[in-house]
Amino acid sequence: METIRGIGVSGGIAIGAIRVLDTVDHAVERRVVDDPKAEVERFRAARDTAVDQLKQLRDRTAAEFGEGKAELFDTHQLMLQDPDYVESIEDLITSSRVNAEFAVNSTAEQFAAMFAAMDNSYMQARAADVRDVSRRVINVLEGKRGGGAQDGDGDSHIILAEDLAPSETVQLDRSKVLGFVTAKGSANSHTAILARTMGLPAIIGIGDGFDPADDGHTAVIDGTSGMVFVDPDEATLTEYQGKKAQYEEHLRLLQELKGKPTETKSGQQVRLYANIGRPSDVTAVLANDAEGIGLFRSEFLYLESRDYPTEEFQFEAYKEVAQKMGDRLVVIRTLDIGADKQVGYFNLEHEDNPALGYRAIRICLTRPEIFKVQLRALLRASVYGNIAIMLPMITSVQEVRDAKQILGEVKDELRGGHIDFDGHIQVGIMIETPASVIMADELAAEVDFFSIGTNDLTQYTLACDRQNPNLGRFADPHSPAVLRMIRMATEAAHRHGIWCGICGELGADLELTDTFLEIGLDELSVSPTSVLPLRNAIRNHENG
Template identity: 90%
Template sequence: MGMIRGVGVSAGIAIGVIHVPDTAGHAVERRSPDDPQSEVERFRSARDAAVAQLKQLRDRTAAEFGEGKAELFDTHRLMLQDPDYVESIEDLITSSKVNAEFAVNSTAEQFAAMFAAMDNSYMQARAADVKDVSRRVINVLEGRRGGTAADTGGDSRIILAEDLAPSETVQLDRSKVLGFVTARGSANSHTAILARTMGLPAIIGIGDAFDPADDGRTAVIDGTSGLVFVDPDEKTLAEYQGRKAQFEEHLRLLQELKGKPTETKSGQQVRLYANIGRPSDVAAVLANDAEGIGLFRSEFLYLESEDWPTEEFQFEAYREVAQKMGDRLVVIRTLDIGADKQVGYFNLEHEDNPALGYRAIRICLTRPEIFKVQLRALLRASAYGNIAIMLPMITSVQEVRDAKKILDEVKDELRGGHVDFDERIQVGIMIETPASVIMADELAAEVDFFSIGTNDLTQYTLACDRQNPNLARFADPHSPAVLRMIRMAVEAAHRHNIWCGICGELGADLSLTDTFLRLGLDELSVPPASVLPLRNAIRNH
């Protein structure tokens, strides 16, 4: 028996025979065409065919998994039509007199390297996407479909591959594919996201342990722990057969919790909300029966735009979420750009320590023309649902007052234009700096609620850059210092009769649920998939 350790990205246990698909790429040959302009036309024709293929894949994905996951292929189509991408390929063909296949492959490598070098983990994961779409164009140019991981040979198998592109993942036949393991990949990749959506146990990052010779062997994969057992012995096999049955029963029982109140056996109630980044994520919020949205990361509207998102664009996004959520509260965080979330058109200067730099509320207060556009959109959307506004990275009372002054100016403008909005809209702040904890009593007198961002609070309290993997052992969110900060914030909020919640990753940590209940937190906002497991833990407390 051999044991391999990777990174689990989609929970569940699969037991079956390994299938290693023949998807190995081949070297793209460099040729010197006689007529470069004809080669440009070959590329354009292949690109158009690839766009048409992606349209079909998008429609299939929307029908099976919903519009939210189908948007990936809209992004892929935009990549193929991106002027910089197209210009790079066509310039390479004409200036270097190379064939279209070589130009596409070279541009893909260049763009992928650019994405991989970015500080933002979301943008790093786009390196796989640009390679995926480029491989599609090359396949069209070469007149072949290429190998596909979707073909398991007719039997139920566990896929073992170097990597899986998102387009390959979405085409996996769930009646035959039990799960998959890859040598490479990212937990933030669309492949990992799709695996969770499809309910497929998945493990990435096994590296050099990937061995095509394992094809046909029996394996056990645990998508929670990231463990792979090749040719498991009888004891291991029996153990994981039992775990698999327990996991499936657990999922069944969780579904029975839909519609039931989130309260302990003693009657202590907690509001259980969900975190989202896009309007399309609301489907998962509703499917998992969250009671509201505790964090809508509005910066994704900026990160995924090539230019400033207009007031109308933002208004439509906020209104869509508010309407879909009905009476349930939707807390929208104003843009949190900066630090690890960089946007080119903001033209932010390079900073040696961006986590302590020009970001979030600091940008909004010094560039009010940007802030006002978002506030107008938020206020207008508040007429269509139960919206609250949340300000990030607050360190002082003056920042809150300055932000509220700008908000009041926008309200006056809307009243003057006879534009409807919620006059009683709640305004809250993120508690994510030691300064905000120390000033919590004064801040609580200014706002309607606190929401604790445990990721940044841990970073700033422990002086540990959360983007630095070398500090993982020191950046302990369970630190007594961090938990004491949380307690201080909760107590200050309750002294001033406002509610206090958590919207950081720690909220979904079941090992801390007891602590959070004892601290008296009013609300926990977690990823949609964590809602039912957390409700189960609270109801059994």
């Protein structure tokens, strides 16, 4: 038996034969062309064909997985039509007189390296997307099928590959594929997201554990722990057959919790919300029966735009989410740009320590022209549902008052234009700095709610850079100091009659559920897939 450890990105257990896919990109030959102009036209024709293929793939994905996941292929089409991308390819063909295949491949590597070098993990994962769309164009140029990996006919199997592109993943035959394991990949990639949507156990990053000679061998994969067992012995096989049955029964029981109240056996109630990054995520929120949205990360509207998103663009996004959620609360965080989320068109200066730098509310207060556009969109959308505004990275009472003054100016402008908005819209703040905890009583007097951002609160309380992998043993979110901060903020909120929740990753940590209930948190906002497991834990709590 061979034991391999990777990174589990989609839960579940699969047991079956391995099928190795040859998905490694082969070297692209560089050739000198006699007619660069004709080669540019050849590239354009291939690009247009690739766009048509992506349109077909988008329609198939929408029909099978919903509009939200289909938006990925809208993004891929935009990548192929991006002026910088196209210009780079055509300039290389013209100036160096090279073949289109080589120009596309070179440009893809250049853009992928640019994405990979960014501090933001979401943008780093886009390196795989630009390679995916470029490989599609190269396949068209080379006369190959553009559909990506084919898993073939035959019995059910586990896919083992060097890597899988999103377009390849979505085309796998789910009636035959039990799960997949890749040598490369990112937990934030669209491939990982699609695996979770498809309900396929998936493991990435096994590195040197990838061995094409394993084709046909039996394997057990655990998409939660990231463990892979090739040719498992009898004891391991029996153990994981039992775990697989338990996991499937657990999923069945969780589905029965839909529609049931989130309360302990003694009647203590907790509101269970979900975190989202874009409007399409609402589908998962509703599918997992979340009671509201506790964190809409509005900065993704900025991260995914080439320029400042307009008021109308933002209004439509917020309106869509509010309408889909009906009466359920939607807490929208104002833009949290800076630190690990860099946006080129903001033209932010390099900072030696961006986590302590010019970010979030600090940008909004010093560039009110940007802030007002977002606030106008939020207020206009507020008449279409139950929206609340949340201010990030607050460290002082004055920051809150300054933000509320700008909000008041925007309200006056809307009234002057006879534009409707919710005049009683809730305004809250994120508690994610020690300063905000220390000033919690004063801050609670200014706002309608607190939402504790445990990722940054842990970073700032323990003086541990959350992006530094060498600090894992020191950046302990279970630290008594962090938990005491959470208690202090909650108690201050309750003293002033406002509610307090958590919107950081810690909210879904089942080891701390009892602690959070004892502290008296009013709300927990987690990823949509964590809603039902957390509801189960709360409903089984004995001492509410």
